[in-house]
Amino acid sequence: xxxxxxxxxxxxxxxxxxxxxxxxxxxxxxxxxxxxxxxxxxxxxxxxxxxxxxxxxxxxxxxxxxxxxxxxxxxxxxxxxxxxxxxxxxxxxxxxxxxxxxxxxxxxxxxxxxxxxxxxxxxxxxxxxxxxxxxxxxxxxxxxxxxxxxxxxxxxxxxxxxxxxxxxxxxxxxxxxxxxxxxxxxxxxxxxxxxxxxxxxxxxxxxxxxxxxxxxxxxxxxxxxxxxxxxxxxxxxxxxxxxxxxxxxxxxxxxxxxxxxxxxxxxxxxxxxxxxxxxxxxxxxxxxxxxxxxxxxxxxxxxxxxxxxxxxxxxxxxxxxxxxxxxxxxxxxxxxxxxxxxxxxxxxxxxxxxxxxxxxxxxxxxxxxxxxxxxxxxxxxxxxxxxxxxxxxxxxxxxxxxxxxxxxxxxxxxxxxxxxxxxxxxxxxxxx
Amino acid sequence: xxxxxxxxxxxxxxxxxxxxxxxxxxxxxxxxxxxxxxxxxxxxxxxxxxxxxxxxxxxxxxxxxxxxxxxxxxxxxxxxxxxxxxxxxxxxxxxxxxxxxxxxxxxxxxxxxxxxxxxxxxxxxxxxxxxxxxxxxxxxxxxxxxxxxxxxxxxxxxxxxxxxxxxxxxxxxxxxxxxxxxxxxxxxxxxxxxxxxxxxxxxxxxxxxxxxxxxxxxxxxxxxxxxxxxxxxxxxxxxxxxxxx
Numbered sequence: 001x002x003x004x005x006x007x008x009x010x011x012x013x014x015x016x017x018x019x020x021x022x023x024x025x026x027x028x029x030x031x032x033x034x035x036x037x038x039x040x041x042x043x044x045x046x047x048x049x050x051x052x053x054x055x056x057x058x059x060x061x062x063x064x065x066x067x068x069x070x071x072x073x074x075x076x077x078x079x080x081x082x083x084x085x086x087x088x089x090x091x092x093x094x095x096x097x098x099x100x101x102x103x104x105x106x107x108x109x110x111x112x113x114x115x116x117x118x119x120x121x122x123x124x125x126x127x128x129x130x131x132x133x134x135x136x137x138x139x140x141x142x143x144x145x146x147x148x149x150x151x152x153x154x155x156x157x158x159x160x161x162x163x164x165x166x167x168x169x170x171x172x173x174x175x176x177x178x179x180x181x182x183x184x185x186x187x188x189x190x191x192x193x194x195x196x197x198x199x200x201x202x203x204x205x206x207x208x209x210x211x212x213x214x215x216x217x218x219x220x221x222x223x224x225x226x227x228x229x230x231x232x233x234x235x236x237x238x239x240x241x242x243x244x245x246x247x248x249x250x251x252x253x254x255x256x257x258x259x260x261x262x263x264x265x266x267x268x269x270x271x272x273x274x275x276x277x278x279x280x281x282x283x284x285x286x287x288x289x290x291x292x293x294x295x296x297x298x299x300x301x302x303x304x305x306x307x308x309x310x311x312x313x314x315x316x317x318x319x320x321x322x323x324x325x326x327x328x329x330x331x332x333x334x335x336x337x338x339x340x341x342x343x344x345x346x347x348x349x350x351x352x353x354x355x356x357x358x359x360x361x362x363x364x365x366x367x368x369x370x371x372x373x374x375x376x377x378x379x380x381x382x383x384x385x386x387x388x389x390x391x392x393x394x395x396x397x398x399x400x401x402x403x404x405x406x407x408x409x410x411x412x413x414x415x416x417x418x419x420x421x422x423x424x425x426x427x428x429x430x431x432x
Numbered sequence: 433x434x435x436x437x438x439x440x441x442x443x444x445x446x447x448x449x450x451x452x453x454x455x456x457x458x459x460x461x462x463x464x465x466x467x468x469x470x471x472x473x474x475x476x477x478x479x480x481x482x483x484x485x486x487x488x489x490x491x492x493x494x495x496x497x498x499x500x501x502x503x504x505x506x507x508x509x510x511x512x513x514x515x516x517x518x519x520x521x522x523x524x525x526x527x528x529x530x531x532x533x534x535x536x537x538x539x540x541x542x543x544x545x546x547x548x549x550x551x552x553x554x555x556x557x558x559x560x561x562x563x564x565x566x567x568x569x570x571x572x573x574x575x576x577x578x579x580x581x582x583x584x585x586x587x588x589x590x591x592x593x594x595x596x597x598x599x600x601x602x603x604x605x606x607x608x609x610x611x612x613x614x615x616x617x618x619x620x621x622x623x624x625x626x627x628x629x630x631x632x633x634x635x636x637x638x639x640x641x642x643x644x645x646x647x648x649x650x651x652x653x654x655x656x657x658x659x660x661x662x663x664x665x666x667x668x669x670x671x672x673x674x675x676x677x
Binding site for chain 1: 486491492493511512515516518519524528530531532533534535539540543544546547573589593
């Protein structure tokens with residue numbers, strides 16, 4: 001019966017799970033790329049090349065794992081929050097809180113399994129592109145034979161376990177929250193999104209901030225080892241501190257725009273401030289994407305055109321995961337946005353103004369992310385080493401922010417355009 | 433003077449379950465509302481009351497027939513023009529309030545005022561909220577107000593812009609007796625001079641506050657009462673139910 005609940009609920013709420021599905025497909029690709037590296041390395045006679053492949057797997061997993069875990073945690077958290085009413089109804093039907101958590105985790109595991117299947121379809125051509133296509137321009141010896149990609153059952157099984165395990169562990173906090181939802185409260189206030197960040201998060205943010213500062217100090221003193229990764233630790237600290245950073249920053253800079261400005265700006269600003277949880281998620285994620293871009297600039301990846309594709313291969317997936325997660329956090333609130341739009345139109349706002357306000361709300365998130373990313377990139381502009389150009393770290397920012405702006409504005413405006421195609425009565429009743 | 437609302441032979445069908453025939457919810461219903469009049473629509477559940485209100489106000493489309501508000505054919509308006517027309521001529525009060533959740537009570541009123549008149553000074557907003565007994569609640573968001581208070585904010589938002597025609601769909605449906613009576617008083621008081629109210633309700637006592645009561649049954653007009661008592665409305669609805677069996 002529980003298995004049936006897991007499946008039927010997933011099918012009924014497939015739109016809600018779509019965001020998590022997309023990010024988990026990317027996560028599955030990452031896991032299977034590592035499995036492919038290991039499988040291909042074991043099938044090789046050349047030990048030097050095999051060691052290089054094993055190393056590639058480590059770097060690839062190291063770059064992607066934190067981003068994927070963060071992305072899955074954010075999206076599953078969104079899914080759980082948006083299904084508060086449903087979880088309350090389960091409790092009314094007799095499910096214990098522990099069982100509610102188990103069903104949520106079961107759903108996450110099911111989605112993870114499905115996404116692994118989708119990832120398996122694309123991983124071999126993708127890995128071939130990574131190992132043979134993109135490394136071509138920098139291959140030292142052009143006579144070295146191209147690598148034949150293989151996928152062995154052993155590494156694939158390990159990758160599957162890691163992929164599903166990562167998804168389930170990332171969802172554990174959200175599942176626990178689902179189990180703790182007071183049923184009556186969830187039914188009465190289905191849209192209640194306010195969750196206070198815990199003290200533990202603040203402590204972790206502070207520790208990461210202190211660690212990043214210490215690493216930066218060592219870097220300035222000439223250490224070229226792990227200390228040069230200080231920018232990544234600063235990004236992690238900022239992501240942890242987002243609940244204390246994003247809303248005040250957003251409120252502060254948007255207040256600089258004159259109060260007697262257009263109604264659309266007023267609506268966009270109020271919506272961004274009111275729905276802090278959705279603004280915070282998208283702002284944090286675009287900040288992380290932009291800061292990752294800045295990091296690739298700071299290590300000079302874009303200075304040599306031959307390195308461009310290798311940089312893209314290494315950092316493209318994490319940046320894509322973060323940007324896709326940001327868009328999905330907006331996409332998943334589409335029903336809420338459609339209802340809000342209908343309420344605005346009933347109050348006298350024109351469809352054009354509603355679309356403009358939604359677009360401005362997306363832009364507000366991107367500008368806030370841009371300010372944060374710029375602050376995070378600033379330490380990287382000071383380098384004690386000869387040959388590094390100070391502005392390298394800042395150069396990729398406009399590009400990542402531009403992509404983020406196009407994606408977020410599109411995702412914000414799309415629900416308004418969808419709502420416009422239906423009657424207002426239907427839109428006012430759009431279910432969550 | 434021409435009527436504020438003329439709905440002529442309005443027909444509305446909803447798609448049936450897969451493979452089934454569409455379900456006719458309104459079948460050639462006509463309704464006229466004069467200026468200064470309060471018309472109440474009653475009828476058994478499923479008789480098409482809310483659909484008639486939604487079609488008459490332009491919130492939903494009609495499959496046949498026509499709806500003119502203040503002489504304007506709603507079907508002929510494009511979405512942008514319809515939104516502008518609504519903001520200047522039509523007001524809504526819903527059972528589920530439909531306030532903008534990101535704005536405070538005062539901002540909800542101010543937004544409607546600003547859109548309808550181009551300006552929304554604090555005094556006008558405060559007066560609008562004071563008129564519904566919520567002068568001190570302007571800084572609170574809809575989520576922080578009770579159902580009765582939210583309904584009164586919705587009413588303040590609607591009445592502040594002085595629309596020629598207010599549509600109210602079960603405005604007291606989610607309220608206690610006292611809050612419901614207050615909302616009804618405000619609506620009743622609004623229907624005078626050039627401004628009119630069309631209200632859908634299950635509450636027969638509330639219906640008796642109307643100048644005219646239209647009784648619907650199975651998507652058609654079953655009867656009409658002028659200046660009725662509660663007993664008259666009760667008898668008319670009972671007759672409609674009986675006829676439907």
